[in-house]
């Protein structure tokens with residue numbers, strides 16, 4: 001079976017660099033999708049309270065029969081639970097819903113700069129970590145200014161920052177901040193939900209290396225050192241997105257794809273997104 005490379009996070013724990021994303025997978029489709037991913041060889045699943053499919057993700061992980069230590073499971077604190085006590089209670093619900101003893105990584109999903117106080121939220125995350133029921137804590141969609149505040153006012157450097165990254169949004173500044181402070185970058189929407197797959201620079205490289213545009217784009221992320229978890233409910237794509245380790249891009253290919261940046265988001269801007277679910 002293909003060996004997925006792992007990265008070591010700043011607290012010493014290991015994370016598979018390729019995983020499987022579950023955003024926009026309906027609960028009734030989640031068990032099958034995650035099972036297909038685990039059967040293919042993925043050993044890292046990314047979910048969130050917001051996705052409404054934690055129960056089914058946990059079920060699929062338990063059904064797989066794989067030792068718990070062999071599957072890396074990430075979830076995220078939903079917007080609306082940023083107050084200290086609310087965050088702890090929401091984390092307890094995640095463990096109940098997943099029906100797992102622990103999660104490998106738990107993230108603050110959005111900073112919500114105009115709503116709550118993410119420093120208070122982060123202190124709750126530190127408490128979760130102390131409880132031993134999460135192996136690493138991190139953030140998602142944090143800009144350098146938000147990270148700077150955490151570094152100044154709290155004792156724990158986030159292990160990861162999960163942000164939107166793809167060839168049209170290369171996120172040089174946030175990624176460099178992470179590198180400087182030992183915060184690993186996780187790239188969400190790594191193929192921009194399909195929007196980059198017709199780009200002529202990517203399709204030309206794909207033709208030359210005899211791989212698909214999605215494989216070329218995912219390989220670009222891996223060679224830049226980021227962690228990725230493409231989502232698909234299509235078994236052939238789940239398989240395709242896993243076959244990234246039998247070819248390599250040249251430094252020129254990597255530079256050409258990075259050169260496609262146009263600071264174009266597919267999702268919300270973290271500086272102005274302050275949405276809280278009902």
Ligand SMILES: NC(=O)c1ccc[n+]([C@@H]2O[C@H](COP(=O)([O-])OP(=O)(O)OC[C@H]3O[C@@H](n4cnc5c(N)ncnc54)[C@H](OP(=O)(O)O)[C@@H]3O)[C@@H](O)[C@H]2O)c1
Pocket residue numbers: 020021022023024046047109140141162163187188189190191192193194197212214215229230231232233234237238240241267
């Ligand atoms: N932290 C955050 O705020 C945040 C936000 C968004 C996403 N995420 C995480 O990042 C994961 C990935 O991002 P994403 O789901 O937004 O987008 P993505 O992985 O960039 O793209 C998924 C879309 O591309 C299609 N697709 C997948 N593989 C393909 C292939 N080989 N060829 C052609 N099309 C393909 C999928 O279709 P089918 O499913 O129909 O095959 C789906 O429509 C999420 O699932 C979630 O875990 C986190």
